[in-house]
Amino acid sequence: MVGICTKMKKLANDDHRRLLHSFKVGIALTLVSTLYYVTPIFKGFGSSTIWAVLTVVLVMEFTVGGTLTKGLNRAMATLLAVASAFGAHHVAILTGGKGEVILLGIFIFLIAVVATFLRFIPVIKARYDYGVLIFMLTFSLVAVSSFRNHETFMLAYKRLMTIAIGVAIALLVSVLVFPIWAGEDLHLLTATNLERLAGFLEGFGAEYFGEKVKHDKIKSKALLQTYKSVLNTKATEDSLANLGRLEPRHGRFRFRHPWKQYQKIGSLCRRCAYLVEALSSYIIRSESQAASELENNTRIRDACMDISKESRSAIKVLASSVKTMTTLSDSKNHMTAAAEAAKSLKMTLSEEGLLIREALHIATIVSLLLEIVSCAQDIEVAIEELAKLAGFEISSDQGNDGLKEKEKSVSDHVELEGISIVVLE
């Protein structure tokens, strides 16, 4: 119990807007419930009023864009579905008797099949998923209720009206009470991702090329781990960009703000994070070797230090440029400095006689290839574990000394690990 409370407190502290959103939903729901009790708006609606309550709960999303998307989807889909259902009903009654019911059943079946299939189309899934669902749902509701002629018209009318009221309340609360904008969220996420990449370069430079290098601690440094969250931001970014499209002008973001460009920047940030991941996994595996070599090469170390420092500064300036929406000339200065540092590193390398064209090129490819082999070995071990846990069958062409095979594989692993270290020394 105490654990849950601590967790929730942390969640609220990490992002105050979560608590804010919770209160907003509370306000909207209490509002619609009170309207039901106090005012005459809902008079004559009877039990249909529940649609308004339901709509508020279902449509209230964290961001204005989310509420807008869901609200519009719900309202438009209901309208379309009611119209189509009436059309279907009118076609059906032409046949009369049993034929009417069968025809309506066929309509429901066809609509369900087509609508469900449409939801697999990526563009529709991203933007109109909820609308297609509600269309299918409302069409069936109206068609089904017309089976028994339960005042079909009134049902449809009430559903439309109550849903409109629900959407209106959800939207008003969402926009008027401390609005949370999807676009702004995407904007801040982009700046945060850049800061995390800069954070890695800063920590990496200091830890790895700094004066007092303690390589055994690189693994555990929190600063060097924050970039990992950049690796998996694609889904969040795509969804925020989609929701942001619909949001009206707010703060310094106009209606047609270039949200697509944020996705482009996001994909570049991820590419950078993949490189950082490769660099970091290479360094962690070869820590002790690299350490001693760099200690002997203060000039190379200093040049690497400069490169990481300057690119870190450049990215940091870019992050604050995005955050404050101002163009800063500083980033260019730092980029130039990084270029200078790269030039000076090249000089150092030639002076020390270390620059052998082939070696440098081949070394990079070989190192990465060996990293991939080593990763493949980790995958093998994990799959062996899975085979044990899930009780994989032993293939007929395996021979009968499985245990021996296993022992062999373990020694192979150690051997290759040894080899790759030797090669990379």
Next chain:
Amino acid sequence: MVGICTKMKKLANDDHRRLLHSFKVGIALTLVSTLYYVTPIFKGFGSSTIWAVLTVVLVMEFTVGGTLTKGLNRAMATLLAVASAFGAHHVAILTGGKGEVILLGIFIFLIAVVATFLRFIPVIKARYDYGVLIFMLTFSLVAVSSFRNHETFMLAYKRLMTIAIGVAIALLVSVLVFPIWAGEDLHLLTATNLERLAGFLEGFGAEYFGEKVKHDKIKSKALLQTYKSVLNTKATEDSLANLGRLEPRHGRFRFRHPWKQYQKIGSLCRRCAYLVEALSSYIIRSESQAASELENNTRIRDACMDISKESRSAIKVLASSVKTMTTLSDSKNHMTAAAEAAKSLKMTLSEEGLLIREALHIATIVSLLLEIVSCAQDIEVAIEELAKLAGFEISSDQGNDGLKEKEKSVSDHVELEGISIVVLE
């Protein structure tokens, strides 16, 4: 119109189960509608029957695990919410008169705030999100209807019963008509991801180290691009593993199949894909240089070829081991062969006098660092584009010749590109 049809045909051909699922939803919905018309099950339920239709549409998910999760969430949450709402109602009527309404309003507000906040907790978001939503919704519905004493008990009872019927129909159709299992999907996704990694290594080996190397075409080879879809599978895998947990024994997967191990393998596959991405982006940028060097070093080229071939074969065997759920000894042979190839590469390097300890190590770090710098430059260009599109303000400390700055930045970019190529030559 023709375009949409072609797209839909492609979607259906890519995965036949999509069409299957659409028909299943059609069947379930027609079934519940027909039940409503034909049988006496729903007699006396009046307009509440729509809850059953609604439940079928909302609960039918692509996989059995999805339908099970949503169905259980919906049924349990409704039960709990009805019980809580009755409790709240009984507490509220003790106060009587206006106090009752105010107290119920407070209850609704508190439930909405707490429930909405709970949905931010990751574990709850992953597994019980829909349940918490339905709890909040049903609690409000029952509490609101008790405002006017509209046969609250009957409303709750009907809602419970119709939802139970809806969930039962959705589950029966989901399990009995061509079931699609989330667990099996995760299983196949893991095998496919491994195959994609093997596909890259195969194409990479043949294209880059093969006899007839055409480096200018590496970029456009489709085979070398398939690994990219491995980079962003985390969300899908996590969701499938969550849904798989609930599924009963099916085929060769028992109830407590080690789905977590699949997530572990998935994260290793992604790590491998990050390395592949780093390797591939390095090669694409330095194609022509690397090409000529490797042509002069047939022995190194052959060794690299062997390494990629053997790790590719090992991963391919692992993929089919997962797919067929059999342990195959072949993967170990290929891993050993990859280790042998690595050993022989090391020999070749020493014989040719190319193995300089420092150079190899430093080269890798320097190359990756320079890749990061170059990626940072791409980010800078993208952010400059954003600044233009979104109309960023010009910072006061920029000076007043923005155009000159821009020109300078372009030439910097070219310059650094030049330098990094020189360094890496």
